[in-house]
Amino acid sequence: MAVVFSKPKALTDAPLHYCPGCTHGIIHRLVAEAIDDLGIIGKTVGIAPVGCAVMAYDYFACDMVEAAHGRAPAVATGLKRAMPDRIIFTYQGDGDLASIGMAETVHAATRNENITVIFVNNAIYGMTGGQMAPTSLPGQVTQTSPYGRDVKTVGYPIKVCELLSALDAPEYIERVAVNNVKNVMNAKKAIKKAFQNQIDGKGFSLIEVVSSCPTNWGMTPQKALDWVESDMIPYYPLGVYRDKSAKEAK
Amino acid sequence: MAKVLMKGNEAVAEAAIRSGCRHYFGYPITPQTEIAAYMAKRMPKIGGTFLQAESEISAINMVYGVSSAGRRVMTSSSSPGVSLKQEGISYLAGSDLPALVVNVQRGGPGLGGIQPSQSDYFQATKGGGHGDYHLIVLAPASVQEMADLTAKAFDLSDKYRMPAMLLADGTIGQMMEPVELPPETDGNAVEKPWAVTGTENKREHNIINSLYLVPEQLEVKNLERYERYKTVEQNEVMFEEYMTEDCDVCVVAFGIAARVSKNAITAARAKGIKAGLIRPITLWPFPKDIIAKTAERVKGFVSVELSMGQMIDDIRLAESCKKPVALCSRVGGMIPSPDEVLKAVEDMEGGKF
Numbered sequence: 001m002a003v004v005f006s007k008p009k010a011l012t013d014a015p016l017h018y019c020p021g022c023t024h025g026i027i028h029r030l031v032a033e034a035i036d037d038l039g040i041i042g043k044t045v046g047i048a049p050v051g052c053a054v055m056a057y058d059y060f061a062c063d064m065v066e067a068a069h070g071r072a073p074a075v076a077t078g079l080k081r082a083m084p085d086r087i088i089f090t091y092q093g094d095g096d097l098a099s100i101g102m103a104e105t106v107h108a109a110t111r112n113e114n115i116t117v118i119f120v121n122n123a124i125y126g127m128t129g130g131q132m133a134p135t136s137l138p139g140q141v142t143q144t145s146p147y148g149r150d151v152k153t154v155g156y157p158i159k160v161c162e163l164l165s166a167l168d169a170p171e172y173i174e175r176v177a178v179n180n181v182k183n184v185m186n187a188k189k190a191i192k193k194a195f196q197n198q199i200d201g202k203g204f205s206l207i208e209v210v211s212s213c214p215t216n217w218g219m220t221p222q223k224a225l226d227w228v229e230s231d232m233i234p235y236y237p238l239g240v241y242r243d244k245s246a247k248e249a250k
Numbered sequence: 251m252a253k254v255l256m257k258g259n260e261a262v263a264e265a266a267i268r269s270g271c272r273h274y275f276g277y278p279i280t281p282q283t284e285i286a287a288y289m290a291k292r293m294p295k296i297g298g299t300f301l302q303a304e305s306e307i308s309a310i311n312m313v314y315g316v317s318s319a320g321r322r323v324m325t326s327s328s329s330p331g332v333s334l335k336q337e338g339i340s341y342l343a344g345s346d347l348p349a350l351v352v353n354v355q356r357g358g359p360g361l362g363g364i365q366p367s368q369s370d371y372f373q374a375t376k377g378g379g380h381g382d383y384h385l386i387v388l389a390p391a392s393v394q395e396m397a398d399l400t401a402k403a404f405d406l407s408d409k410y411r412m413p414a415m416l417l418a419d420g421t422i423g424q425m426m427e428p429v430e431l432p433p434e435t436d437g438n439a440v441e442k443p444w445a446v447t448g449t450e451n452k453r454e455h456n457i458i459n460s461l462y463l464v465p466e467q468l469e470v471k472n473l474e475r476y477e478r479y480k481t482v483e484q485n486e487v488m489f490e491e492y493m494t495e496d497c498d499v500c501v502v503a504f505g506i507a508a509r510v511s512k513n514a515i516t517a518a519r520a521k522g523i524k525a526g527l528i529r530p531i532t533l534w535p536f537p538k539d540i541i542a543k544t545a546e547r548v549k550g551f552v553s554v555e556l557s558m559g560q561m562i563d564d565i566r567l568a569e570s571c572k573k574p575v576a577l578c579s580r581v582g583g584m585i586p587s588p589d590e591v592l593k594a595v596e597d598m599e600g601g602k603f
Contacts, residue, residue, distance in 0.1 A: 043448040066459040071311035078315020107304035164361035
């Protein structure tokens with residue numbers, strides 16, 4: 001019988017712990033497919049964050065490191081400097097990357113560190129039970145913004161792609177989403193490009209994946225995906241924010 | 251090999267390179283910046299990495315990355331910077347990763363000052379960050395030992411898969427002395443099958459991790475680690491004895507305080523007081539046994555420290571409070587003079603303490 005669909009080799013058999021309807025599963029798969037497609041599993045080292053994806057080290061079949069909260073880009077820097085011929089990626093959430101790890105993120109980007117960063121933005125701290133994230137939308141109700149995010153007292157969400165695009169150095173920055181088939185296909189393309197850039201020695205590539213959190217948003221999975229479309233994407237416009245090589249080629 | 255004249259900080263850097271360390275990450279802070287400056291000059295010439303990190307926190311996490319890859323790696327800082335590194339040091343310990351952290355201590359707390367101190371003794375020897383763990387802590391008292399103990403620290407760290415700390419102070423870091431540098435090694439003496447170097451499709455994936463959500467598993471990890479620590483305590487204690495064979499008063503001091511104390515002991519002997527010195531070279535593991543043994547025959551101990559009295563607790567524990575232990579200390583960047591130490595020795599000899 002012909003196999004028409006199978007699990008990527010870059011994923012282990014460990015059952016994922018993610019909540020029903022969570023899009024981490026899709027994003028894990030896209031990363032694993034990119035690793036498979038490029039044939040780099042044997043020379044790839046991934047870095048798990050602190051947050052919902054903390055146990056990603058059990059799910060990816062390549063060598064894995066679990067980093068302290070927000071420090072994945074620094075750990076990746078160490079790994080890449082020690083092994084320039086290895087492929088190093090980080091997989092981080094919004095609290096990890098855009099709050100506690102902002103310094104590590106910005107400085108890895110401005111060094112154009114030759115690494116791949118997968119940034120999952122679901123506008124909430126999931127693992128700790130739904131607190132306000134640096135990317136929570138204005139007015140968004142969370143456990144620590146029970147009356148809605150009040151921009152007067154806690155400020156506005158951080159738009160990571162726009163912020164990093166202000167730097168001269170980074171090679172590639174794109175924002176994608178995984179709320180429908182078209183967007184998932186596009187996300188796959190972007191993630192693969194971010195790995196290809198590293199193989200080609202081009203430098204820092206970050207893919208922001210606008211994602212959903214049905215559990216902590218208090219929505220059904222379908223409703224959550226609808227909210228991504230109606231509320232998240234208008235605030236976080238999808239698209240390529242930086243493609244240095246393409247620009248230089250013109 | 252001929253001796254060369256070097257600053258203590260430079261001796262650390264050159265000894266690290268000769269020990270096969272090709273990766274250094276740091277952030278500027280006085281009085282240890284010569285280490286970074288030396289590395290910045292040398293590393294690019296020998297295919298190594300010098301990277302000035304955006305913070306001490308990033309520097310220690312870069313160290314974590316290189317160590318995960320199984321390579322020798324170090325960072326250095328001074329007291330306030332070492333406080334920032336504590337998170338990363340705890341993760342290194344929790345993930346059983348070797349690395350060298352150098353602390354060229356200055357006065358504290360807070361921003362403190364930039365003059366020498368030994369007031370990070372507790373932080374270095376009792377863990378420093380969160381969780382149950384130890385570092386191998388080595389205390390150099392000369393530029394020669396800055397070099398020798400750097401090489402030793404890398405070896406011990408690799409051997410026992412735990413981070414090591416070189417606990418120096420501003421004086422030892424800044425002063426110049428003749429030094430014979432350690433021989434060149436490639437630093438690959440210890441196999442690291444646990445390192446994340448890529449599976450090459452030939453083995454199961456390796457994982458570097460300190461997270462164990464099942465308490466039974468986390469307990470086992472802690473117990474295993476402490477079994478290893480026990481071996482370190484049995485095998486790796488280092489100390490120097492100076493005129494202790496007949497001493498009535500035993501001074502205990504490390505680093506620069508030990509050098510001052512030697513002068514005081516010479517002066518005491520000239521006055522007919524039988525004084526001696528135990529100089530711990532490893533602060534963890536602490537040389538408990540020699541102190542317990544010495545306690546059986548001396549009148550008392552004098553702990554000479556550049557702190558408000560931190561090592562003194564370990565002395566009292568080691569000798570089970572059998573004999574009095576006096577503290578002779580200066581703080582805030584001040585160093586006790588030989589006369590001050592002599593006075594403390596005389597007081598102990600005369601039963602005044």
